Amino acid sequence: MSILPAINNALGADWRERTSAESRLLPQGKLSGPMPWVIAIMIGLTVVATASGLALRNTARAARADVAGGVTVQIVHGAPRERDRQANAALAALKSAPGVAEARLVPQKELDALVEPWLGTTAGDDVNALPVPALIDVRLSGSADANRLGALRQALRGKAPAARIDAQASWLAPVFEAVHALQWLAGGLIALLAFATIATVLLASRNALGNHRGTIEIVHMLGGTDAQIARIFQRSMAVDAAAGGIGGLLLGVVVTSLLGRQFAALGSGMMAAGGLAWSDWLAICCIPVGGVLLAVLTARLTVLSALRRML
Amino acid sequence: MSQPDDAEIVHFDNVGLRYGTGKEVLTDVSFTLYSGRFYFLTGASGAGKTSMLKLLYLAQRPSRGLIRMFGTDAITLPRERLPGFRRRLGVVFQDFRLVPHLSAFDNVALPLRVAGVPERDIVKPVTDMLEWVGLGDRSHARPATLSGGEQQRVAIARAVIGRPDMLVADEPTGNVDPEMAVKLLRLFEALNRLGTTVVVATHDVHLIQKVPESLIMRLDKGRLSDPTGALRYPPRRMASPPRPDVLGA
Ligand SMILES: Nc1ncnc2c1ncn2[C@@H]1O[C@H](COP(=O)(O)OP(=O)(O)O)[C@@H](O)[C@H]1O
Numbered sequence: 001m002s003i004l005p006a007i008n009n010a011l012g013a014d015w016r017e018r019t020s021a022e023s024r025l026l027p028q029g030k031l032s033g034p035m036p037w038v039i040a041i042m043i044g045l046t047v048v049a050t051a052s053g054l055a056l057r058n059t060a061r062a063a064r065a066d067v068a069g070g071v072t073v074q075i076v077h078g079a080p081r082e083r084d085r086q087a088n089a090a091l092a093a094l095k096s097a098p099g100v101a102e103a104r105l106v107p108q109k110e111l112d113a114l115v116e117p118w119l120g121t122t123a124g125d126d127v128n129a130l131p132v133p134a135l136i137d138v139r140l141s142g143s144a145d146a147n148r149l150g151a152l153r154q155a156l157r158g159k160a161p162a163a164r165i166d167a168q169a170s171w172l173a174p175v176f177e178a179v180h181a182l183q184w185l186a187g188g189l190i191a192l193l194a195f196a197t198i199a200t201v202l203l204a205s206r207n208a209l210g211n212h213r214g215t216i217e218i219v220h221m222l223g224g225t226d227a228q229i230a231r232i233f234q235r236s237m238a239v240d241a242a243a244g245g246i247g248g249l250l251l252g253v254v255v256t257s258l259l260g261r262q263f264a265a266l267g268s269g270m271m272a273a274g275g276l277a278w279s280d281w282l283a284i285c286c287i288p289v290g291g292v293l294l295a296v297l298t299a300r301l302t303v304l305s306a307l308r309r310m311l
Numbered sequence: 312m313s314q315p316d317d318a319e320i321v322h323f324d325n326v327g328l329r330y331g332t333g334k335e336v337l338t339d340v341s342f343t344l345y346s347g348r349f350y351f352l353t354g355a356s357g358a359g360k361t362s363m364l365k366l367l368y369l370a371q372r373p374s375r376g377l378i379r380m381f382g383t384d385a386i387t388l389p390r391e392r393l394p395g396f397r398r399r400l401g402v403v404f405q406d407f408r409l410v411p412h413l414s415a416f417d418n419v420a421l422p423l424r425v426a427g428v429p430e431r432d433i434v435k436p437v438t439d440m441l442e443w444v445g446l447g448d449r450s451h452a453r454p455a456t457l458s459g460g461e462q463q464r465v466a467i468a469r470a471v472i473g474r475p476d477m478l479v480a481d482e483p484t485g486n487v488d489p490e491m492a493v494k495l496l497r498l499f500e501a502l503n504r505l506g507t508t509v510v511v512a513t514h515d516v517h518l519i520q521k522v523p524e525s526l527i528m529r530l531d532k533g534r535l536s537d538p539t540g541a542l543r544y545p546p547r548r549m550a551s552p553p554r555p556d557v558l559g560a
């Protein structure tokens with residue numbers, strides 16, 4: 001019972017001892033100058049790109065789930081009376097068709113509201129003079145695949161010959177494709193940013209290595225091991241990268257939430273679904289951690305490869 | 312602390328060294344250094360003293376020949392074993408090689424910190440050592456603010472602080488006045504009495520005369536001569552008893 005704290009204490013003391021001793025070998029913090037700023041910018045951009053990618057994914061998912069079981073039936077007929085008759089017949093048939101969870105005739109008012117921005121409502125216009133189709137909004141219990149659409153067409157063939165049946169998903173296909181392309185763009189940006197971060201850290205490590213070559217040679221000649229010398233650099237780089245990472249995370253989160261607010265203000269249902277879940281925020285918070293690891297690893301490999309060239 | 316009279320610490324066999332594609336700066340150098348002795352390496356400027364010391368402190372590999380150190384072939388020594396060997400050496404570089412951003416204290420403490428000595432065991436020996444070389448009041452000074460002689464004393468303090476098995480010093484008294492030179496020589500002698508093998512490169516004959524029991528190696532255009540014959544027939548170890556008090560130990 002008493003030995004564990006003692007061991008812990010000893011290990012802790014040893015670690016602190018070693019850390020403080022090694023931290024005296026190189027000036028800490030002055031290692032790489034603009035490094036924290038550059039890393040902050042990189043991490044900030046990565047956060048924004050990642051948040052956008054995740055929001056797009058969420059939007060696409062929500063929209064897909066929304067429209068997956070959605071089917072629109074249009075009755076396109078020049079004569080309003082015949083159009084309404086076929087619409088009612090189709091509605092009745094749809095309601096009794098298997099797999100249909102809900103079928104609703106879109107009321108004339110909603111239709112008028114839908115077409116109003118394009119056609120206008122000038123007094124005296126005869127709305128009936130325009131061949132506006134009747135719309136039936138159908139929700140299937142499953143997703144609207146080709147088989148089920150075929151079955152619905154079969155069911156309506158005799159009763160409403162003017163009916164046109166479309167899965168709502170197919171209307172949105174171009175939107176999904178665009179969202180998909182944007183996600184790839186976000187992924188590409190993240191990859192480029194990671195690459196640029198590695199290059200930056202590599203240059204900073206080389207630079208620091210050059211500035212401190214004399215010190216490194218001395219520590220090396222006094223019996224310092226490669227691992228010891230690499231640790232000094234890693235720690236310095238970790239401090240820089242952590243400072244930059246936290247700054248970049250804050251920057252990215254601020255920009256992301258401002259963007260989110262802008263999109264939410266659009267009031268579009270689709271955009272509202274594009275919010276970030278807590279797991280998304282968790283992933284975003286991992287970005288600076290990844291950045292620090294990347295920086296530390298790069299610094300370590302740079303220093304070790306330079307040291308291998310010394311006897 | 313005393314070691315067997317004939318314990319070999321370093322052995323060179325037909326060692327040659329050239330830098331790049333230049334001509335050999337060391338040719339057919341063969342000798343054995345025995346543990347616990349005091350050696351002077353003399354020779355004109357450019358004779359190859361620094362080059363030979365570089366081989367001794369493992370900063371340079373020879374172009375040919377064999378080097379055995381602490382009983383191990385130093386040429387085929389794997390890289391990861393070099394730090395362990397270097398920690399057994401104390402080196403006074405001709406150009407001091409102090410770390411510019413560290414204080415005199417931290418420079419002297421460096422070998423101990425590299426070796427992982429706990430901080431509580433560092434402060435007193437380092438303070439005492441700085442006191443001994445007359446820099447007790449300059450321990451916070453950076454090398455740039457120290458005179459050449461003061462820097463040299465810091466370099467010497469750093470080389471001896473870890474009680475090395477072998478001390479290698481390249482013209483260690485070149486920048487100090489004769490009085491301080493003798494004092495530093497006493498430091499080397501005290502360390503020597505504690506069992507450290509000492510190799511001092513110098514062209515100062517007066518210095519050599521101050522250590523009567525020392526052995527002399529002479530380099531002449533990269534070739535080793537043995538004016539006293541001492542290298543082939545090492546005399547008995549001097550009889551004077553160790554004086555640990557001199558080092559503040
Ligand atoms: N790094 C080097 N590269 C090329 N030549 C060197 C180098 N170091 C020393 N030399 C040459 O080797 C010879 C011996 O130099 P050195 O060992 O410094 O002699 P000393 O210390 O006795 O003055 C000199 O001719 C010098 O020019």
Ligand SMILES: [Mg+2]
Binds near residue numbers: 362
């Ligand atoms: Mg020299």
